[in-house]
Amino acid sequence: MLKKRIIPTLLVKSTGIYKGKNFISNRNVGALMPSIKTYNMRDVDEIVILDIEATDRKSEIDLNLLKDISENCFVPITFGGGINNVKQVQKLFRYGADKVVVNSYLYNNINFVSNIVDEFGSQSIVASVDVKRFEKKWICYSNNGRLNTNNEVLEWCTKLQDQGVGEIILCSIDKDGLLQGYDQELIKYVSNNINIPLIASGGASSFEDFKIAIQNGASAVAAASMFHFTYRTPDEAKEFLLNKGIPIRQPLKS
Numbered sequence: 001m002l003k004k005r006i007i008p009t010l011l012v013k014s015t016g017i018y019k020g021k022n023f024i025s026n027r028n029v030g031a032l033m034p035s036i037k038t039y040n041m042r043d044v045d046e047i048v049i050l051d052i053e054a055t056d057r058k059s060e061i062d063l064n065l066l067k068d069i070s071e072n073c074f075v076p077i078t079f080g081g082g083i084n085n086v087k088q089v090q091k092l093f094r095y096g097a098d099k100v101v102v103n104s105y106l107y108n109n110i111n112f113v114s115n116i117v118d119e120f121g122s123q124s125i126v127a128s129v130d131v132k133r134f135e136k137k138w139i140c141y142s143n144n145g146r147l148n149t150n151n152e153v154l155e156w157c158t159k160l161q162d163q164g165v166g167e168i169i170l171c172s173i174d175k176d177g178l179l180q181g182y183d184q185e186l187i188k189y190v191s192n193n194i195n196i197p198l199i200a201s202g203g204a205s206s207f208e209d210f211k212i213a214i215q216n217g218a219s220a221v222a223a224a225s226m227f228h229f230t231y232r233t234p235d236e237a238k239e240f241l242l243n244k245g246i247p248i249r250q251p252l253k254s
Contacts, residue, residue, distance in 0.1 A: 003249040004241065005045035005220035006210070006234045007199060008227050010035060011052045012081075015065065018052065019224055021177035023130070023145035026052070029228050032065075036073050044234045045249045046076040048101065048169070048199075048222060050128070052144055054082025055104050061088060063095045070096020078126055086115055093120070101169065103128040104142035106160070107149045113163035122166040126199075129157060131186065132173045138186055145173045153186070157194050167197035169222065175203030177225050182213050191217025207232070207240040214246055 010032065011018050017035055020026035039047055049069065054061065061082055070077060079092055080101025089100050106112060106127060116125045130145050131138040131153045138153040149156075157168055170190055172183035182203050191198045197219035204210065204223040213221050226232055238248045 002219065003247045004214050004218075005199075005249050006237050007046050007048055007078075007220050007222040008039055008044055008234065009048045009050065009201065009222045009224040011050050011224060013051070013053050017228070019177060019228055023173050023176055033068065033072060036069055039234070040072070040074050042234045043238065044075055045220070046078055046098070047073065048078045049080070050101060051081025055143055057082065061092065063091055066092065066095045066097060080126070080128060084109070084112070086119055089116055089120065089124075093124070099124055099126050099166070101126045101128050103130065104147075107140075107142050107151065110159060110163055113160060113165050117164035122164045125165050126167050126169060127157075127160045127165045128169045128171065129153065129160070130171045130173050133183070133186070138172075138189075141173060145176075154190055154193055157190055161194050161196050165196065167199060167219070168194070169199040169201050172202035178203055179205040179225055179229070181205050181209045184212055184216050187213050187218055188216040207237050210237055211241060211244050211246060214241070 012032055015032050016028045017030050017032055018026040019029050076098040078099040078101055079097040083100055083102050084105045092100055130141050132141055140149045140151040140153055140156050141147060142149050172186055175183050180203055182200050187200050199220040199222050200213040200218035201222040204226045210221040241248055
C-alpha cells in the first residue's frame with residue numbers, strides 16, 4: 001500500500017493567508033511566512049500554496065514571494081494561481097516550486113497539460129478541480145468557484161488524466177470551510193474511476209475524515225480550516241493514521 005500524505009493548504013493574497021466558506025467571504029487568518037515556518041516543524045509531507053487572486057488579477061506571478069517561501073521551507077512546495085504558459089512554469093521551478101497547480105486556464109486550454117508534461121514530466125503538474133453538487137451530479141467550477149464550466153467531474157478528471165496530469169486536487173465547494181467533513185461520496189466516485197493520485201480537499205474536520213477519505217481511495221488528504229482554526233496538527237494526524245494501520249509517507253519525529 002502506497003504511503004499517504006498530509007498536506008496543509010494555504011490560500012494566499014499578497015503575503016497574507018485567507019480562508020472562507022464555500023469559496024466566499026474570505027478573511028485574513030494570518031501571515032504567510034510564520035505559517036510556513038510552523039509547518040516546517042510539523043512534519044508535513046508537502047505544502048500547497050494557492051494565490052487565489054492571480055487568475056482575476058491577470059498579473060505576473062510574484063516570484064520573489066515564492067523565492068522567500070522556498071528559502072524558508074524544507075518540504076516540497078506545490079504552487080498555483082494564474083499559471084497559463086510554460087515560461088511561467090519554468091520560472092516557478094527555478095524559484096523553488098516542486099510542482100505547479102493549474103485550474104481555470106485548463107477549461108479552455110486543456111492541451112496546456114501535455115505542454116507541461118512534455119517539458120517537465122507528469123509528476124510536475126497537479127490539476128485542481130473544484131466542484132458543486134447538483135442532485136446526483138458534481139459540476140466543475142473555475143475562477144475560484146464562480147464560473148460554471150458545465151463539465152461533469154468524472155468526465156473532466158478523465159480528460160485531465162488522458163492529457164498526462166500527475167495528480168488531482170479534488171475540492172468540494174459545498175463542503176469548503178465548514179468543518180463538517182469531506183464529501184466522501186465524491187471522493188469515492190472519482191477515485192474508483194481514475195488511475196492517478198487523488199488529493200481530497202474541502203471540509204475536513206477530524207482525523208477520522210482523513211481516514212475515511214483514504215479508505216475511499218484518496219492518496220493524500222489536504223486541509224486548511226482544520227489546521228487554521230483548531231488545535232489539531234499534522235503530527236497528530238499522522239499518529240492517528242498510523243494507529244489505524246494506515247501507512248504515512250514520513251515517520252513521526254522522535
